[in-house]
Amino acid sequence: MNKIVSVIDYLLKYMLIFLIIAIVLAVLWQVLSRYLLTSPSSGSEEIARFLLIWISLLGAAYSYRIKLHLGLDIVVKKMSDKQQQFATMFCHFMVLLFSLLVLLVGGSNLVLITFNPVQISPALGFHIGYVYTVLPLTGFLMSVYALNELMLSVKSKSSVQENL
Template structure:
């Protein structure tokens, strides 16, 4: 399992780097085409927007894994070790249920809504289900990380 998580961590971090690089290239092209050639690109703004959506939501998965999300643990630190562990289990359980119910199931329903009428983006004519696909993907990744965290905390007991 550790090897699978290490592979997932490495793949996710590389994907986030690639998305960041793609946004930089896309925005630089937008600036150059607007100010140098005086003919702004119609596609680069929409591509940058979609890349930012994917980067933000997948970045939240990575931030959850690395513990980089903002957390207020002032009250939890005042509790005994047993209660700190219980609160940690509760928090990871809530994250798991949110990821599965809202991100995975809700994301799949959102994709289905976009596929059915054929909702297209304005400039690229891309089916919006491809943009919304990041929700269930990220939900699955967060669920895997939450299960891993739960197993870690429960093994410590």
């Protein structure tokens, strides 16, 4: 599982780098075309909006993986070690449940809905369903990451019990 996760980490990191470069270029073109050419580009604003959606969701998955996602652990820090371990496993299980049900299943349904009847973006003529494919993709990634964290938690729990 660790090998799969490290490959996903590598791909996701470079995909995020590419998307950030793309959004910077799209916004730069929008500004240049508006102020220097006095003819604003109609598609660059929409491209930037779609890229921001992808960066936000994929960035959330990546930040969850590297443990930089927002979290409040004030109550958890006051618990005993056993309770902290249970709280950690519970949180990862809830992330897994949310990722599977809301992002993967719900996102897949949303993508299917936007393809039949087809919803088209106004400026680019792009299928909105392609933009929404980031939802099931993020659900899959976060599910893999949550499963990995649960497996690591179970391993650490069993190793702690063996040492007692």
